[in-house]
Amino acid sequence: MPNPTAAMLVIGDEILSGRTRDANMHYLAGELAERGIDLQEVRIVSDVHARIVDALKALRDGHDHVFTSGGIGPTHDDITADAVAAAFGVGLGVREDARAILEAHYQRTGLELNESRLRMARVPEGAVLIENPVSAAPGFSIGNVHVMAGVPSVFQAMVASLLPTLTAGKPLLSQTLRIQRGEGEIAGPLGALAAEFPQLSFGSYPYFRDGAFGAHVVVRGSDAAAVDAAMIRLGEIFPEAMA
Amino acid sequence: MPNPTAAMLVIGDEILSGRTRDANMHYLAGELAERGIDLQEVRIVSDVHARIVDALKALRDGHDHVFTSGGIGPTHDDITADAVAAAFGVGLGVREDARAILEAHYQRTGLELNESRLRMARVPEGAVLIENPVSAAPGFSIGNVHVMAGVPSVFQAMVASLLPTLTAGKPLLSQTLRIQRGEGEIAGPLGALAAEFPQLSFGSYPYFRDGAFGAHVVVRGSDAAAVDAAMIRLGEIFPEAMA
Numbered sequence: 290m291p292n293p294t295a296a297m298l299v300i301g302d303e304i305l306s307g308r309t310r311d312a313n314m315h316y317l318a319g320e321l322a323e324r325g326i327d328l329q330e331v332r333i334v335s336d337v338h339a340r341i342v343d344a345l346k347a348l349r350d351g352h353d354h355v356f357t358s359g360g361i362g363p364t365h366d367d368i369t370a371d372a373v374a375a376a377f378g379v380g381l382g383v384r385e386d387a388r389a390i391l392e393a394h395y396q397r398t399g400l401e402l403n404e405s406r407l408r409m410a411r412v413p414e415g416a417v418l419i420e421n422p423v424s425a426a427p428g429f430s431i432g433n434v435h436v437m438a439g440v441p442s443v444f445q446a447m448v449a450s451l452l453p454t455l456t457a458g459k460p461l462l463s464q465t466l467r468i469q470r471g472e473g474e475i476a477g478p479l480g481a482l483a484a485e486f487p488q489l490s491f492g493s494y495p496y497f498r499d500g501a502f503g504a505h506v507v508v509r510g511s512d513a514a515a516v517d518a519a520m521i522r523l524g525e526i527f528p529e530a531m532a
Numbered sequence: 533m534p535n536p537t538a539a540m541l542v543i544g545d546e547i548l549s550g551r552t553r554d555a556n557m558h559y560l561a562g563e564l565a566e567r568g569i570d571l572q573e574v575r576i577v578s579d580v581h582a583r584i585v586d587a588l589k590a591l592r593d594g595h596d597h598v599f600t601s602g603g604i605g606p607t608h609d610d611i612t613a614d615a616v617a618a619a620f621g622v623g624l625g626v627r628e629d630a631r632a633i634l635e636a637h638y639q640r641t642g643l644e645l646n647e648s649r650l651r652m653a654r655v656p657e658g659a660v661l662i663e664n665p666v667s668a669a670p671g672f673s674i675g676n677v678h679v680m681a682g683v684p685s686v687f688q689a690m691v692a693s694l695l696p697t698l699t700a701g702k703p704l705l706s707q708t709l710r711i712q713r714g715e716g717e718i719a720g721p722l723g724a725l726a727a728e729f730p731q732l733s734f735g736s737y738p739y740f741r742d743g744a745f746g747a748h749v750v751v752r753g754s755d756a757a758a759v760d761a762a763m764i765r766l767g768e769i770f771p772e773a774m775a
Contacts, residue, residue, distance in 0.1 A: 366736060
């Protein structure tokens, strides 16, 4: 059976404006690779209702899962829940179980559950909550879309709550060889080797350091024996390389 | 006149597999903000011909500029030029001016211009070359799509060659206030202030540190006087905040 597929949607003006460097995408990509869920596409859109709705519709139809990050806090620019409800054509309202979670949390911390904070209990009809052990306000799953917070510590906690509930695939294994030659000399033999192992993917990632080019050659696949065999062949072709 | 708009397409299995954390998107976002070109969307797709072509077609129709990163080296997985030619329905072949640039470079460095390296002189018909002062092999622009390398030092050099040739807009100015309160207390007054300054965008980016939430409130816009005025009002509303 092929691995489940996934896409990610990052809602974030702060990344598009250059203010913040993404962290959640990198984290999720690593977690999904370990669980054998193939991340095939990421989109980053600004905090604009129509853009979020359009991206959600396009991504949920093309992948088994869509993970979103950002825009579910209490402020005026937190519009992800509204966009998800619109994309699924369902209502959005404060849900009692979500409100109870917030009430208990703010009682414990001595803060007021004001109108802004209550926005975080708004959940589209038919959604299932995603637990947030860091700051209580839950994420949610609806259909194949999983909606999580943008703050990295909260995002990571929600991913940890969610992923064990999803069907896993074969983990993506990868091994890397660093080769101190320009990619132009690696390319020919590497292309030939890639043709020998059609079940694997061979990536070449050049780097430029101290005035010279080299490349990290990465062999990826879910067949451990094939990855090992390909690495042995690579080492024969480039005996000077460093594993 | 409104600012020019832009999208970015990152071609990169290495980011989707969790191996590499993006750097080019963050760099380009900062450069575009300074030049008043509004980055509205980023997509990251894997090294699959059809996915690259589909993303190129969707993005070039919705934005003034599309910047791509990755997939123009000499190896078998470098398929961006092919995908760009297919998206525009034009031919792709080794072009003499691009070949001359590579010949001069490899003569200088004492390396062979072999068949793999010559792939980097393949340019879609009608494209204009983008200079690469780091490693010679050029990028190119065709229509409103600008195709650049994935290695960060080369990507940055190409961006520096390209951006001065594009029409600039009004730079995006931003000022940040750090507020040591939970977003739930900031949200109400911030939403009211945002309604007072419709020409600006107000972002709230919560953080979680030492067991407590705070937020960076970012005011963005191209009208310097309005940004200053909004910051003064913010400081009045949250007198304990730190600029």
